[in-house]
Amino acid sequence: MSENTGTQRIPMAKAINLGLRRSMERDDKVLLMGEDIGRLGGVFRVTDGLQKDFGTTRVVDTPLAESGIIGTAIGLALAGYRPVCEIQFDGFIFPAYDQITTQLAKLHYRSRGRVELPVVIRVPYGGGIGAVEHHSESPEALFAHTAGLRLVSPANPADAFTMIQQAIASPDPVLFLEPKARYWDKADVDVTAADQVLDLGGGNGLHRARVVRPGTDLTIAAYGPTVATAMAAATVAEQEGHSVEVIDLRSISPIDFDTIADSVRRTHRLVVAHEAPVFFGAGAEIAARITEQCFYSLEAPVLRVGGFHAPYPVANIEEDYLPNLDRVLHAVDAVLAH
Amino acid sequence: MIQSDIHGETPHVGTQDDDLIQLLTVTGERVHHQTYSSRVAHLDTEALEGLYRDMVLVRRFDTEATALQRHGELGLWPQCLGQEAAQIGSGRALAAQDHVFPSYREHGVGWTRGLDLRKVLHQFRGEDHGGWDPAEHNFSLYTLVIGSHALHATGFAMGVQRDGDVGTGDPDRDRAVVAYFGDGATSQGDVNEALVFAAVNDAPVVFFCQNNHWAISEPTERQSRVPLFRRGSGFGVPAVRVDGNDVLACYAVTQEALERARSGGGPTFIEAVTYRMGAHTTSDDPTRYRSRAEEDYWRTRDPIDRLRLHLVAEGTAPEFFTALDAEADAYGEQIRDYCRSIPKAESSRMFEHVYAAEHTLVESERAWFTEYEAGFATEGAQR
Ligand SMILES: Cc1ncc(C[n+]2csc(CCOP(=O)(O)OP(=O)(O)O)c2C)c(N)n1
Ligand SMILES: [Mg+2]
Numbered sequence: 001m002s003e004n005t006g007t008q009r010i011p012m013a014k015a016i017n018l019g020l021r022r023s024m025e026r027d028d029k030v031l032l033m034g035e036d037i038g039r040l041g042g043v044f045r046v047t048d049g050l051q052k053d054f055g056t057t058r059v060v061d062t063p064l065a066e067s068g069i070i071g072t073a074i075g076l077a078l079a080g081y082r083p084v085c086e087i088q089f090d091g092f093i094f095p096a097y098d099q100i101t102t103q104l105a106k107l108h109y110r111s112r113g114r115v116e117l118p119v120v121i122r123v124p125y126g127g128g129i130g131a132v133e134h135h136s137e138s139p140e141a142l143f144a145h146t147a148g149l150r151l152v153s154p155a156n157p158a159d160a161f162t163m164i165q166q167a168i169a170s171p172d173p174v175l176f177l178e179p180k181a182r183y184w185d186k187a188d189v190d191v192t193a194a195d196q197v198l199d200l201g202g203g204n205g206l207h208r209a210r211v212v213r214p215g216t217d218l219t220i221a222a223y224g225p226t227v228a229t230a231m232a233a234a235t236v237a238e239q240e241g242h243s244v245e246v247i248d249l250r251s252i253s254p255i256d257f258d259t260i261a262d263s264v265r266r267t268h269r270l271v272v273a274h275e276a277p278v279f280f281g282a283g284a285e286i287a288a289r290i291t292e293q294c295f296y297s298l299e300a301p302v303l304r305v306g307g308f309h310a311p312y313p314v315a316n317i318e319e320d321y322l323p324n325l326d327r328v329l330h331a332v333d334a335v336l337a338h
Numbered sequence: 339m340i341q342s343d344i345h346g347e348t349p350h351v352g353t354q355d356d357d358l359i360q361l362l363t364v365t366g367e368r369v370h371h372q373t374y375s376s377r378v379a380h381l382d383t384e385a386l387e388g389l390y391r392d393m394v395l396v397r398r399f400d401t402e403a404t405a406l407q408r409h410g411e412l413g414l415w416p417q418c419l420g421q422e423a424a425q426i427g428s429g430r431a432l433a434a435q436d437h438v439f440p441s442y443r444e445h446g447v448g449w450t451r452g453l454d455l456r457k458v459l460h461q462f463r464g465e466d467h468g469g470w471d472p473a474e475h476n477f478s479l480y481t482l483v484i485g486s487h488a489l490h491a492t493g494f495a496m497g498v499q500r501d502g503d504v505g506t507g508d509p510d511r512d513r514a515v516v517a518y519f520g521d522g523a524t525s526q527g528d529v530n531e532a533l534v535f536a537a538v539n540d541a542p543v544v545f546f547c548q549n550n551h552w553a554i555s556e557p558t559e560r561q562s563r564v565p566l567f568r569r570g571s572g573f574g575v576p577a578v579r580v581d582g583n584d585v586l587a588c589y590a591v592t593q594e595a596l597e598r599a600r601s602g603g604g605p606t607f608i609e610a611v612t613y614r615m616g617a618h619t620t621s622d623d624p625t626r627y628r629s630r631a632e633e634d635y636w637r638t639r640d641p642i643d644r645l646r647l648h649l650v651a652e653g654t655a656p657e658f659f660t661a662l663d664a665e666a667d668a669y670g671e672q673i674r675d676y677c678r679s680i681p682k683a684e685s686s687r688m689f690e691h692v693y694a695a696e697h698t699l700v701e702s703e704r705a706w707f708t709e710y711e712a713g714f715a716t717e718g719a720q721r
Contacts, residue, residue, distance in 0.1 A: 316682055317685045
């Protein structure tokens with residue numbers, strides 16, 4: 001079977017790789033840039049083999065400077081290219097924070113729509129891999145707070161394959177947050193998917209949430225690395241007689257509130273789980289909006305499970321920082337007990 | 339000529355030997371240098387044996403740490419293998435009051451500062467984000483965000499200036515600051531801004547760049563089209579290029595730069611041309627991007643071998659080397675034992691020292707966590 005057809009059981013890293021390949025084949029303006037993405041194939045091997053096949057002008061090993069990567073990507077986008085930038089680890093996006101928030105996010109607005117910035121920034125993010133400092137961060141709220149940026153995060157290989165292509169097709173800048181702890185989780189991916197995957201709205205749209213497990217008693221909304229945790233929690237809860245619905249948000253900016261509200265009107269209870277600190281996190285925004293929209297449907301306060309207001313801790317205690325299965329179940333119990 | 343075949347015929351920046359300051363050849367012969375020989379003239383056999391011992395013990399530490407990672411005792415290890423001369427030579431030129439801002443591979447420099455290197459293991463065992471008190475040995479914590487600390491070093495040097503500890507002529511008072519970073523780091527905005535700030539302020543700071551030819555998988559020519567030291571002049575910072583595998587030359591050029599800084603002469607940029615003989619870290623696989631031939635070439639330029647050749651030729655007795663081997667073996671055992679005995683961090687530690695003064699949010703989360711943990715101890719058993 002050819003690499004590019006049929007259904008394959010592949011890990012998320014490979015699914016993104018194939019999605020990148022597909023986008024590069026489809027549009028020769030698409031180019032990849034980042035540190036160590038060429039011959040090494042990236043530290044997570046997501047770009048493995050692409051420099052070999054597309055050459056050094058389309059798969060660029062950049063100098064070690066994140067502000068330079070994003071700043072020149074902006075210039076390339078203004079010149080008609082579609083740069084897909086890799087930031088090696090979440091904690092190293094900050095040298096580029098200025099370019100992302102003051103320039104990338106705002107040029108379309110400032111030009112009153114005259115210029116488009118189809119730049120994708122791929123960021124392996126989240127913890128759970130036993131790494132040293134700055135390699136386990138979840139900085140999404142910092143970027144979600146900036147108008148002009150879109151933020152998405154796939155939770156499984158099939159979505160990763162589709163969503164990376166949709167992100168590249170987007171006329172706007174997209175932060176593509178890759179849950180690094182899930183890079184090696186395998187699942188079936190239909191890599192024959194044709195150009196309809198590029199649909200940015202509609203049922204298969206980049207920013208649509210998805211009910212990944214139906215339930216009746218409570219909803220857990222999660223994205224990226226915590227979707228699997230939420231699914232595990234739903235399985236445990238079922239054994240205890242509770243039917244838990246799980247929503248994979250897939251998108252953090254915008255958030256598909258309609259899908260969450262629809263679920264909450266049926267289940268009347270909501271828990272939000274993410275690795276990022278809960279203080280000023282995505283869960284806070286969801287809790288507020290759902291309370292506004294579904295106040296009379298709710299039978300319990302919306303609870304958030306996530307990181308603490310503390311720097312991401314050392315590897316040997318990260319399990320207690322992360323919203324693990326026990327922490328999610330604890331919140332589920334608390335909400336059900338109301 | 340070592341070449342990268344990714345980007346055509348460009349030779350590795352840093353393998354052309356012109357401009358390179360060298361006092362000890364690959365085969366262990368002393369060479370005369372008009373400016374720098376005098377700076378090592380006072381180093382007698384005992385001092386040279388001391389430098390040799392430093393390098394051997396640091397290499398043993400590094401090798402043990404690598405093995406500990408392989409055995410699952412460390413999460414990750416960034417080796418300094420091959421860079422011992424650059425680190426020991428420059429580190430031994432420092433005075434006690436000088437202050438160092440390292441990146442993450444400067445185990446050899448830490449050694450020269452008197453840091454118990456075993457403390458470095460805590461960070462890479464996933465038990466600490468630091469591991470030592472920066473003030474104790476004037477050796478700051480490792481910095482993993484490439485280049486950030488070049489600015490910290492510059493600011494620290496500006497503080498030294500304001501304290502009046504520059505240009506007094508008192509050798510126990512005048513201080514310099516050194517920032518250590520790699521070839522890749524020279525591309526970061528922070529490093530370039532540090533050079534700007536240091537230059538305009540005449541800050542007593544030395545930028546010690548170890549050009550080990552690689553930034554993970556990227557060869558130095560992905561960062562620069564000219565030898566890195568040439569960057570200095572554009573900033574108005576005097577710069578030198580030294581054989582980074584020559585411990586004597588590294589000592590000499592660093593001593594000169596430190597003297598300039600301490601006396602009020604401002605910053606210096608040193609490019610020490612060396613080689614990362616190991617992987618980037620234990621997570622890395624260099625066979626994906628560099629050739630065996632290149633590694634073999636640099637193995638013939640091992641910084642420890644050349645000093646050994648020199649010492650042997652100068653008559654150091656075999657007993658010195660045997661005794662040192664025994665010392666290294668004993669040290670290795672201490673490292674292994676110590677590493678395994680590092681206590682596991684308490685989970686509650688994540689709430690400690692988030693702020694210097696009380697912060698109500700941290701306190702309430704800490705309280706919640708304590709109660710949660712306690713409840714889990716009883717309730718969790720039922721689940
Ligand atoms: C700001 C930032 N970007 C990326 C990284 C990931 N990273 C860690 S080490 C490294 C290469 C550093 O190369 P160099 O400066 O030459 O130092 P060396 O590792 O060779 O000592 C990279 C890209 C990082 N730590 N910080
Ligand atoms: Mg390097």
